Amino acid sequence: MAERNEKKRKRIENTQKQQNKKQDGEVKKEERDGNSEEMAKKGQEIQAKSNSNKKFKKVFPYGNYKSYYGYRIGKGPEREEDPRIRVLKKEWFEGKDCLDIGCNSGVVTIQIAKKYNCKSILGLDIDSALIEEAFWYLRKFVKMEFAEKKNTNNTNVKAVQDVNESEQCTNKSSNEGADNGSSHQSSCERNLSDIVSFRQENFVRSRPHDKQYDTILCLSVTKWIHLNWGDDGLITAFGKIWRLLRPGGVFVLEPQPWSSYERNRRVSETTRSNYRDIKYRPDFFREMLLDKIGFRRVEVVTSDLSGTRTGFNRPIFAYYK
Template sequence: MEEKGGNQKKEEKSQDEVKQTKRKRKYVFPYGNYKSYYGYRIGRDLEEDPRLKVLKKEWFEGKDCLDIGCNSGILTIQIAKKFLCQSILGIDIDSDRIEDAYWHLRKFAKMENTGKMNGKASKLKISEDSNGQGNDIAMPSDGETKKDLFEIVSFRQENFVRSSRTPEESYDTILCLSVTKWIHLNWGDDGLITLFSRIWRLLKPGGILVLEPQPWKSYENNRLVSETATLNYKNIKFRPNTFQDLLLDKIGFRTVEDLTPGLSGSKTGFNRPILVFQK
């Protein structure tokens, strides 16, 4: 009886393991919309995304910005905080990632507000220690008050390539970081041209495109993610090493700057070029 019961338990356990395996297999991310993307890209030993070190403040400070394929919004928010954007909109094809982005925005805003309160309390204590009164604190004027993160950062679910939305906005700076491969595999060369052309139209004169294209090897690694990706992979003519000429000669950007030499600290597999194009 004990042996029979033991076998039954083993069978039940085995069935549970099969079910769990099947559940895991269901999580496919054909658009690169990974749930924990920044977790395995950045790693726990780094305080910030290494790409922030090569970006220039002048491209963002007081500027209206767009982040295409923002995923969970962490880098979007960090750019807003570090470089003091006038506004920055993050868009992603996956509504779940947009929910994650707003969760992170609330978290960052709460931390920022807590820091402000602690800063005010510290100033109050210093003032009281110096003159015994708390009414001589220099409070910032309205012009000096920093904007709240919720006034700067916003997110929206959108398929940038297939969107029927009439563009009302224009931007000083547009980020397209590790997105081109997924657009290419899902919508082919036509999708890539649509991406670049639409970015061009949305940029203000003199505007900046920050582009991080994945290498062709990365396409090979992900070509089987869907039947569509497999088919498009076989028919792609514009490989990543042609993007620079495509953007300069066909789309119409005037100049390009390669930021890659200054980039360090990226995890293995994420050593990708970062190119900055000016309209």
């Protein structure tokens, strides 16, 4: 009897142990499943965040980069002169009507006006946000210019000189009418806001301008015209530039190399497609502009631009109408 009870007790204990093991296994499985679900949820959140970043990543299919000059010449571009300006000739700008195609945020446009005293200079860009930024920079330059003049005029001697200079300006302005407007206005009569203007415009697709210009700049822009509108768009732009120039006018061109096209060909489906179809590479521009467009001669302004950052050491050419 005692032996049967002992066997029965052991069977009950074994059954209980098996049930406990089964319960422990189920608990651990639930924990594992719970951890897996939590890890999967975190993974989904990370993936969603990654996809969100990709979805809203800013692309610049027209080369319309923000802070372009800060990247190219360093911080505070309004304080630091773009190295390209040092190789440009004063005679191309002083007292001349000028056009800057693809001006970005307008820093170079303003610096040229300030240094060389253009009669007028218009900056164009396809990006309206960059044009707003260009006007912001213009206001900033005007304030800086006013502060510089104010500091210069602090002495009585300078005040007397200013009176004399003002009288000279008045006399000169009176004589300019007799010169049929050929002489440009003295800088003492105007500030940068009188000289510089900006406008949002797609130069390739826009209507012809009402006026002509003495100097037209196209600095690091041809690649973006070429990739977005192909060979036909580039030829259209070059032809329009030639027609907008007055006889004897100069077209200042800074083309990007073909290797630069390759790096940017995937920014949009349009650029990807046009890249494959391009026949007239940058090495052909000289022949195109002289033989097909009609410029009479070309001058190499610089083939090695010192003081610029890596990747921006590009040749600059001057084509004369």
